[in-house]
Amino acid sequence: MMKRLFAIMLSSVVVIGLLSSLNLRADPPSPEDHRDDGSLLTPLMRMKLEKSKAILEGLTLEDYDKVASNARSLRLLSTESGWNVIQTREYADQSRDFQRAADLVVEAAEEKDIHRATMGYVAMTVRCVECHSYMRKHRKELIKLPSE
Numbered sequence: 001m002m003k004r005l006f007a008i009m010l011s012s013v014v015v016i017g018l019l020s021s022l023n024l025r026a027d028p029p030s031p032e033d034h035r036d037d038g039s040l041l042t043p044l045m046r047m048k049l050e051k052s053k054a055i056l057e058g059l060t061l062e063d064y065d066k067v068a069s070n071a072r073s074l075r076l077l078s079t080e081s082g083w084n085v086i087q088t089r090e091y092a093d094q095s096r097d098f099q100r101a102a103d104l105v106v107e108a109a110e111e112k113d114i115h116r117a118t119m120g121y122v123a124m125t126v127r128c129v130e131c132h133s134y135m136r137k138h139r140k141e142l143i144k145l146p147s148e
């Protein structure tokens with residue numbers, strides 16, 4: 001059991017590290033959004049990361065209420081206008097997949113099923129990484145950036 005918990009925690013730390021390195025600039029940056037490496041975190045990205053970290057903490061402590069409430073918050077954030085920055089089929093599919101994964105985390109936490117909640121968290125994280133990768137790859141095509 002301890003080996004499995006350690007593996008889950010280690011994997012989650014790696015995933016959180018990957019998530020924190022992602023960068024989408026939907027809002028003008030504030031001074032606290034500047035990170036040591038010079039990249040930026042938007043307020044929405046900061047909220048997404050905080051909720052994601054709280055889910056991880058809840059999973060490691062088997063605090064099902066914390067897991068469920070933060071997954072619900074992420075699900076709700078995914079419906080905000082700042083989340084839906086582009087209107088493409090791929091982006092809509094990515095968002096729906098993320099929402100389904102968040103719903104799975106909530107459902108599993110409510111059923112106190114740590115393994116399903118963890119797998120849902122991993123699925124949710126994979127959705128985040130894939131969507132951010134999609135956004136970086138197609139950024140110039142999808143978002144009209146001001147002339148520099």
